[in-house]
Amino acid sequence: MGLILLSVDTSSRSGSVAITDGNALLAEWTDANAERHARWLMPAIDRLLGKSGKTISDIDLFACTTGPGSFTGLRIGVSVVKGLAWSLGKDVVPVSTLKVMAMGHEKKDDLFVCPLLDARKKEIYSSLYSLKEGRLEEKIEEGPHNPVGFLDSLLKISGERPVLFTGDGLDAYADLIIEAVPSAILAPKEEWPVKAANIASLALAATGSGVKPVSASALTPRYLRKSEAELKKKKAAPVQGTS
Numbered sequence: 443m444g445l446i447l448l449s450v451d452t453s454s455r456s457g458s459v460a461i462t463d464g465n466a467l468l469a470e471w472t473d474a475n476a477e478r479h480a481r482w483l484m485p486a487i488d489r490l491l492g493k494s495g496k497t498i499s500d501i502d503l504f505a506c507t508t509g510p511g512s513f514t515g516l517r518i519g520v521s522v523v524k525g526l527a528w529s530l531g532k533d534v535v536p537v538s539t540l541k542v543m544a545m546g547h548e549k550k551d552d553l554f555v556c557p558l559l560d561a562r563k564k565e566i567y568s569s570l571y572s573l574k575e576g577r578l579e580e581k582i583e584e585g586p587h588n589p590v591g592f593l594d595s596l597l598k599i600s601g602e603r604p605v606l607f608t609g610d611g612l613d614a615y616a617d618l619i620i621e622a623v624p625s626a627i628l629a630p631k632e633e634w635p636v637k638a639a640n641i642a643s644l645a646l647a648a649t650g651s652g653v654k655p656v657s658a659s660a661l662t663p664r665y666l667r668k669s670e671a672e673l674k675k676k677k678a679a680p681v682q683g684t685s
Contacts, residue, residue, distance in 0.1 A: 445502045445649075448487065448526070449641040452479040452519030453511025453539040454559055454610055459486045460638030461494045461501075465646065467639050468494035474635045479518040487522075501532060503655060505645035507636060508536040509664035510567035510584065511559060516663035524661045533655035535645035536664075540584045543609055544571045545640045546633065551575065553604040553627075556596065558611030561586050566611045567666065570596055573606075585666050589615050593622045600625065609634050 444464020451458045457476030461468045469490040476482055491497060506523045509516050527534050543557030551574060558568040569584035581599050582592070596605065600623075607619055608629035619626050649655060 445646070446496060446500050447503050447505055447642045447645060448498075448501045448523075449505040449638040449645065450483070450487075450519050450523050451507045451539070451542070451636040451638050451641060452476075452483060452515040453507045453509065453636060454515060455512075456610075456635035457482060457486075458636055458638035458641075459483070459490055460642055461490050461496060462639065462642040462646075465643070467642075468496070470637070470639050472635050472637055474632070479515050483518065483522050487526075498526065499530065501526075501530065503535065503645070503649075504532060505535040505537055505641050506661075507539040507542060507641060508662070509539055510561070510586070510666045511539045513663075513665060516665070520661055520663050524658050527661070528658035533657055534661045535648055535653075535655045536661060537641050537644050537648075538584060538664075539636060540567065540569045541571075541578065541580075542636050542640045542644060543634075544569075544573070544578055545644055546637055547573065547606055547608065547629070550606065553606055554581070554596075554600045556605055556607045558607060558609045558615070560611045560614050564588070566592065566615065568592055568609075568611065570599065570605075589618060590622075593619065597623060 447462045449460045455477050456474045458472040460470040471486050504523050504527045506519050540557040544555040547555050555571045555573050558566045561567045565586045566589050568587050570582035571578040572581050604625045606627045
């Protein structure tokens with residue numbers, strides 16, 4: 443028997459929860475259009491616990507995506523995981539949303555993987571990974587990017603090697619990608635959602651390589667840019683004069 447993990451994703455319009463025992467998947471639920479994460483998350487966790495034959499007290503470790511992604515979605519997922527982990531005195535492994543999206547394609551080989559989410563405001567949340575022999579190596583740091591500038595940088599690295607694009611950012615930018623990247627491969631829509639089982643795999647790999655989980659109190663979302671509310675507050679702040 444390995445570590446019993448409860449893994450959660452609420453970073454985009456899709457949602458996913460999984461319970462794993464070491465590398466064995468006990469139960470998973472994923473919905474490509476989950477949205478309204480506050481409504482489904484706790485009922486989904488309860489259902490999966492029942493399906494897997496586990497109770498919440500059996501969970502040894504939690505894992506969740508902490509960003510980038512939807513500000514509201516991330517707050518909900520992190521808050522729920524934080525509360526459960528704190529109540530049980532358990533730790534949490536925070537995982538990058540984009541890396542989990544790339545991880546879902548590790549069975550392919552010798553190509554680049556570009557996960558992207560629509561960040562609105564004519565930006566994408568994206569990164570670029572080289573995938574070889576099942577291992578991911580980050581080539582462009584994840585963050586909010588201008589799509590045109592990002593694709594220019596991507597081409598300088600990828601050359602003629604195939605680049606697999608995945609994620610809901612394809613809804614808005616597929617045409618631009620096809621025009622700009624001759625070697626582009628667009629993942630089918632059913633492969634876009636973040637899978638909680640992949641969160642568990644990355645969390646286990648991280649702890650196995652010596653990365654320490656964080657305490658529940660230390661778990662926070664990684665927004666990568668300021669929220670609309672913060673920007674409005676900054677604009678509305680009075681300018682301090684000088685005497």
